[in-house]
Every structure is written in C-alpha cells, then in structure tokens.
Amino acid sequence: MKILLIAGGWSSEREVSLTGARGMQEALLKRGHAVTFFDLLENFDELLETARQHDFALINLHGSPGEDGLVQAMLEKADCPYQGSGPSGSFLALNKAAAKQIFRMAGLPTADWEFLPVRPAEGWEPRLPWPLFVKTTTGGSSLRLGRATNRQELDALMDEIFAAGEGVLIEPQLPGKEITCGILGEEAMPPILIKPVAGDYFDYESKYASGGARELC
Structure with missing residues (x-):
C-alpha cells in the first residue's frame, strides 16, 4: 500500500509528532508498505495533490492542525482515506470546553x-x-x-x-488513580494504570521522558 504519513505541523507539539512518526515509518516499511514522510510545516501547500497520489493517509499530528479536523477535511476533498475521526469529531474533541459540554450532555x-x-x-x-x-x-x-x-x-x-x-x-483537582484506555473500532482495550515517577500527576515529563511514568497493563 502507498501510505502518506503526515506529521510535524506547527503546533507546540511538533517534536512529539515527528518522533512518533519516525517509529511508525520504520514499522510500515518493515511490513512492505511504500511510505511518504510528509512534514506538514514544510509541505502544507502540496497536501491535496500529494494525497491524491496515495492509497491511504496515516495522520500522526498533535495539536492544530491535525487534531482540529483541518487535515481530515482536506483529505476528504482529495478522496484519500485516513484513520480516526472525521473533521467534525476532531474539531469538537480538540476543544476541551466544547468536548466537556458534549460529555455532560451524554451523561459522562x-x-x-x-x-x-x-x-x-x-x-x-x-x-x-x-x-x-x-x-x-x-x-x-x-x-x-x-x-x-x-x-x-x-x-x-x-x-x-x-x-x-x-x-x-x-x-x-480530583483525587484518584490515573487510567487510560485505548479503543479499536467499537471495542475498548484493557485499561492501563499510569503511575508518574517524577511528579504526582501526569505532566509532559511523565509522558515523554524516559522512565517518567510506569504504565501497568
């Protein structure tokens, strides 16, 4: 499969995005896929045309654009399938003030x-x-x-x-244990208990520094 791996961008989370995408690129190549590494910061004006030339877009963007639905909307214009939520869901989920209203309305x-x-x-x-x-x-x-x-x-x-x-x-502050849970399709994966090592809450260092947190499956 010819995959467009979209990463980087211009948010404050750029480096996190690039680091993760490099690992994804390596894994995809090992599985025999053709991968185009696409840094959105450098190539945004070429996104539509490049997407038309690929079978699938794998989005590894953090923050805006990417998590705000802009890239998803553009990929749909290019008729290029991608993983994850569509433009509307992405936009509403990224804005915490909007997402929390939706959670409350749904009884969460x-x-x-x-x-x-x-x-x-x-x-x-x-x-x-x-x-x-x-x-x-x-x-x-x-x-x-x-x-x-x-x-x-x-x-x-x-x-x-x-x-x-x-x-x-x-x-x-809500006292309690930090837990995360991935979802694949409609199926919830087993929960993971997060225990920060450096501090007492899950901050940037705990998430990304080596040994910053213990994640217990």
Whole structure:
C-alpha cells in the first residue's frame, strides 16, 4: 500500500509528532508498505495533490492542525482515506470546553470547569475550589498545564497560556488513580494504570521522558 504519513505541523507539539512518526515509518516499511514522510510545516501547500497520489493517509499530528479536523477535511476533498475521526469529531474533541459540554450532555462524568477564552477583567476570582489545574483549551501532551495552589501560581500559569494566544480551561483537582484506555473500532482495550515517577500527576515529563511514568497493563 502507498501510505502518506503526515506529521510535524506547527503546533507546540511538533517534536512529539515527528518522533512518533519516525517509529511508525520504520514499522510500515518493515511490513512492505511504500511510505511518504510528509512534514506538514514544510509541505502544507502540496497536501491535496500529494494525497491524491496515495492509497491511504496515516495522520500522526498533535495539536492544530491535525487534531482540529483541518487535515481530515482536506483529505476528504482529495478522496484519500485516513484513520480516526472525521473533521467534525476532531474539531469538537480538540476543544476541551466544547468536548466537556458534549460529555455532560451524554451523561459522562467530567470535572466542573471554568473557560476563559480571553484574560478576565480585573477583580475576577475563580469560582472553583483549590487546588486548580490550569491548561490550554486546545493544546495537548500536557504542554502549558500546571497545578495552582494559590492565586500567584494561578496567575503565572494563565499568563503563559494567554501570552501564547490560547484560551484557558480551569478544573478542580480530583483525587484518584490515573487510567487510560485505548479503543479499536467499537471495542475498548484493557485499561492501563499510569503511575508518574517524577511528579504526582501526569505532566509532559511523565509522558515523554524516559522512565517518567510506569504504565501497568
């Protein structure tokens, strides 16, 4: 099969995307596929034409574009099949403030939240109990994420996110175990228990540093 492996892009998660895609490329080549490694940052203007020349697009993008549905919509215009959700599902899932509303409507439990698309007015106070987790509305990989136990820490975390031109999502800390679960088609895979080693929550270093976390199947 002639596969277009789409990676890189221009989000803050670019390096994570490229690293993962190199491993995917090696695995695909070992299985006899022809692979075109396509860095979206360098080749975006050629995406439609290149996609038309391939049997399948394998998307390994982190953040926007890629997880926001843009690439999926373009691949559909090129009649090139790809893995994962379509444009609408991708767009809604990447935006945490939108996704949490959908989860609630579907009866899925999710932590209370406060969404700040712009810097709040002077005198604003969070309405949620401390400590608070502060994160970007659309970012991933636990980049620009932190825990605030007081107003000074909260302001510092929000300043970093607003300076990057992103919105802020605030949630209260929920004590418990960290668990993840993959889904293949309609089947849920066995759950995996995550135990961070360096810190006490699953931050960027825990996710990607060697030995940063134990993942127990």
